[in-house]
Amino acid sequence: MHEVAVVSEIVRAILAELEDYSVASVQEVDLLIGDMTSLGEEQLSFAYEIVTQGTVLEGSLLSIRREEVRISCGPCGFEGPAESLSYDDYAEHSIPILSCPLCKGPVKVTAGQSCRVVGMRFEEA
16 A cells, blocks of 8 residues: 555655744645556545644545546647546546557656645645
8 A cells, every 4th residue: 555655754744844834733635646556545534633633633534536648649740638548447546548549659648647735725823
């Protein structure tokens, strides 16, 4: 469950950043999680609840936004979402196809690999 390690680092970074501010409490932390990270929302939320205990983040809402895999193709100029392989029993774990859907050429991944805090709501002391 690599979500615990990821959340631990995110919480460590948030707490370090909040040292520069006078914070009474944090209401919400917004994360952007790319589909290529294979991070599960339920696992992230559970880990967040555990890791934030005893900190100013305890009781705050972890809001997770998903970032779809997007690609760009140099040879034909296509820019857009990657197609995916998915299986009925494993729909939440689809596998992106990293070739151009138009010309089948090589592509560059332009979105879908993020794992970052994009916002936070807190109350100043």
